[in-house]
Amino acid sequence: MLHDDNPIITAEHRAPGSTPPVLPAVPTVTTAAPFAVLTPAILLAACGGGGSNGTASAAPTVSAPVAIVRTAPTPAQASRFLGQATMGATKAQIADVVDKGYEAWITAQMALPRATTHWDWLVTNGYNVAANINNTAGFDASVWRQLIVEPDQLRQRVGMALLDLLVVGIDGVNLNWKQFAAAAYLDILLDRAFGNYRDILDAITTNAAMGSFLTFLGNRKANTRTGAVPDENYARELMQLFTLGLYQLNMDGSVKGGATPLETYKPEDVAGLARVFTGLSLATADSTTPDRYRQPLVMNATLNETGSASFLGTTVSGGGMAAVKTALDTIFAHPNLPPFVSKQLIQRLVTSNPSPAYVARVATKFADNGSGVRGDLKAVVTAILLDTEARGDAALTAAAAGKLREPVMRLTGWARAFAVNSPSNAWGFGDTSNQSTRLGQSMGRSQTVFNFFRPGYSPPASAIAAGGLVAPEFQITNEQSVVGYINYMYGLVANGTGDTKADYSDILQKAADTNALVDEVALLLAAGQLSAATIAQIRSAVDTVSATASGGPTNRVGIAIMLTLAAPEYLTVK
Known part of the structure; x- marks a missing residue:
């Protein structure tokens, strides 16, 4: 059995190119040799010096119309697809996509x-009791x-891609019953993930968690x-982050105005829009x-601005929910919305640097799904x-x-591939935001x-930045987070947390066959994209442990999984 009594790497072993640390001996096997190959690879990946993100070039422009490949995918192609479309591939889902x-x-x-x-699960599991009124339990x-x-x-x-765009964080929700307020917000995004973006705008504008997070709950007129x-927070972020962005865009996501970008809105637009979002209160x-x-927020007439409000070339008067509707309709009709939202969804699901033509094709679907409907997320996805x-x-x-594969996706990729479950429903991972x-x-x-991480982030003084590219997830990737990720995953792969554990019974059937073991782990986690050199290193490491030794099969599986989770080719999603 793998043990996590000691961390894999420590702060003393952070510099790229430094001597790999030696692991403590684990009962029945020696793990220093197998895991010695891990440190340089993962540190290189973190600093942009290894893997596919180490060398940057300009994204190509593809002018040809979209051509969908309709031939049956191979298992590797199916796994790659699932890496973009799910929280992690499983053998069953790979087979399903192939079929x-x-x-x-x-x-x-x-x-x-x-x-x-999420709301109903919290209720069913008894979290709606008085003891939880001021915590985030569940x-x-x-x-x-x-x-x-x-x-x-x-x-x-x-839903998680939408949450990356339409952000609410539970710790910034200044309400009691935080877990339920945040659950209601997540349910909005998940329930409408294949609906219409206009409906999402309605729902988040009248949601209590968003109202608290962006401080417009109970917003008062002047x-x-x-x-x-009036508080301008929501009015500003609704335009800047959720819908339009700072600068006017072409349909391919490029900024209008060349060296002097054209602003999408001005301070007076923010001030005018803020007048509309006054009066929204708890039901x-x-x-x-x-x-x-x-319950959706309701309009408190005593707090609401009923005078005229001007923004984005539109003027409303009379206040109330009618003014809110007109404001959201105006934003939804803005030409920036399709490219702005489409590009960020592409970034979250597929690639950080989509070509202008890719953005334009998706934005065109956002603007019109082919049946005259704007904002149809089914068509967009x-x-x-x-x-x-x-x-x-x-690609x-x-x-x-x-x-770059975002950290949560690394955990869920492992968890789904190896049937992690929690019989008690504790799901003991908890808050994993500590770096x-x-x-x-x-x-x-x-x-x-x-x-x-920001959609436009580019690591400073890196090949990525020099190539004019962005790498949003690198904003939370540094020496500290690399060490934390590897140590944390080592413990989870070995022992889980509480009753939240993996089921390795299936992969253990391949433990004695090094090639079969490494290939299956690489297929499930990395869509078969590990290089020949990386595969050879992992196989060599696995072979240092005898399949007939006490605990040998389990340790061989653990080594194959951990080295795959640390490989630069795994840490990038292609």
């Missing part, structure tokens, strides 16, 4: 209803459970006596149960996942293609509305 093909699999996934909402467990075991994996993945003006004053946080830049093999060797000891990321726990 159905990409389009039919997407159609089947979009037809799946949610088994349970929230993380519900999130991890759905991401790992629910069958509607495309919905889960798209007071001429005191000089107080009831009853705080003895969490139920009011599931399908276009993203079936585009030639997502499915074509050219496997293109330096600008792909993205030193966990992942540096935890879904639903961003500290700011800017998310854990």
Whole structure:
């Protein structure tokens, strides 16, 4: 059995190119040799010096119309697709994609209803008791459970992509029953993941968690006596982060105006829009149960601005929900919306640097799904996942293609591949946002509305920046987070946490066959994209442990998994 009595690497072993640390001996096997290959690879990946993100070049412009490959995918192609469309591949889902093909699999996934909402799961598991009125108990467990075991994996993945864009973090929600308020918000995104983006805008604008997080809950109209003006937080972030961005865009996501970008809105637009979002309040004053946080906000007429408000070339008057509707309609109709939202969804699902043509193809679907409907997320998600830049093999060797695998996806990828479960429903991973000891990321726990990483982030003084590319996930990738990730995953792979453990019974059947073992782990976790050199290193490490030694099969499996999780080719999604 692998043990996690000691960390794999420590702060003393952080510098790229330094001597790899020697692990303590584990009973029945010696692990120093197998894991010695781990440190240089993972540190190189963290600093942008290894793997596909180490060399940057400009993203190609693809002018040809989208051409969907309709031939049956291979297992490796199916696993690659699932790395973009789910929270992690499984053997069963790989077989399902091979059998159905990409389009039919997407159609089947979009037809799946949610088994349970986060809200209902919290209620069913007894978290709506008075003892939890001022804590977050149950929230993380519900999130991890759905991401790992629910069958509607495309919905889960798209929902998390939407959460990266439309950010609410539970710790910034200044309400009681935080777990329920945040659950109601996540349910909005998951329930509408294949709906219309306009409906999402309605729902988040009248959601209590968003109202608290962006401080417009109970927002008051201007007071001429005191000089107080409405809170502008939501009005600004709604335009800047959720819908339009700072600068006017072409349909391919490029900025209009060349060296002098054209602003999308001005301070007076923010001030005018803020007047519209006054008066939105909780539906009831009853705080003895969490139920009011599931109800849409209502308009408190005494706080609402009924005078005229101008923004984005539109003027409304009379206030109330009619003014809110007009404001959201105006934003939804803005030409920036399709490229702005489409590009960020591509970044979250497929590649950090989509070509302008890729963005334009998806944005065109956002603007019109082919039936005259704007904002149809079914059409948008399908276009993203079936585009030639997502499915074509050219991306496997293109330096600008792909993205850094975000930390949560590394954990869920392992968890889904090896059937992690929690019989008690504790789902003990908890809050994993600590960089030193966990992942540096935890879904639903961003500290700011800017998310854990910005879509336009590029590591300074790197080949990525020199190539004019971005790598959002590198914003939370540093020496500390690399050490924390490896140590944390080592413990999870070895022992799980509490009753939240993997089931290795299937992969153990291949433990004695090094080639078969390493190949299956590489297929499940890395879509078969590990280089020949990396495969050879992992096989060599596995072979240092005898399959007939006491605990040998388990240790061989653990080595294959950990070295794959540390490989630069795994840490990048192609």
